Amino acid sequence: MKISISQIIAFSFVVFFLSILWLGLKNNNNYDTKSLIGNKISNFQLSSIHNNEFISDQVLKENKFTLINFFASWCAPCRAEHKYLLNLSNENKEIKIIGINFKDKKNNAISFLNELGNPYNFVAKDLDGKASILFGIYGIPESIIVNNELIIIKKIVGPIDQKQYEEILRLIQ
């Protein structure tokens, strides 16, 4: 049987496309933020939910590690992770915790902290959610750990659980 050049080209093309499709199916297409680890966080300035004080990225440079946690009183998983934040705050002085209250009412946020305890060194407000975009947040709870050079070393999407809590401890030791 004689095989023409066009048949070889067509066959190679089909094989190539099928390989691309197979590779595409093999890859995980779910969005994750792993690629953002190693990036520097943006400059920011946020005001406190308690008073007129501000916090900026410059303040975080003074901490060896900072955990930035996005939470809200209306977020049920935030309640679940709160005990781990309290443990982290009570048992480890290497890390400071900044809470960013996301699209919440001031009174509800304060009641939430009074009820469950306040693990945060500073609680900032993000009334319209715009600040969350600066940190690459797309849902809450989410947490970011940065070092004193403001580089993201860990990003936790969803509530912190026992496994992640242990990972954080390992990371900051």
Next chain:
Amino acid sequence: MSLKKIILLIYILLITSLFADNNKFEVLEIYKNLRCLICQGQSIADSNSDFAATIKLVVQDQINEGKTKDEIYSFLISKYGEWIVYQPTFNKNNFLLWVLPYLAFILGGLIIFLIVRKNKHNQAQ
């Protein structure tokens, strides 16, 4: 009010509305090219989710600050990665994605050319 003034007023109003529509069109184009990360196959333009609403606010703010479309995309890519935009930027990782359609077009043309030439050759014989 003289006729000249009325015509001038209408002209200014038309120009302003044209500019406003262009701006609206550009904003919509940006929304359409941004993926809603928490939705199933929806763009920011199509989604009413909380995340989409926040992204719309940020994009609108950046447009008001005079940022260009590319600057807005770069900002969001730096925060969420390349996945946030539907139209990926040209780089070594997605080189094939950009080149493949042109390659397919050229090779397809070549195959058609070879088939036509062969048929003509056969007919001539």
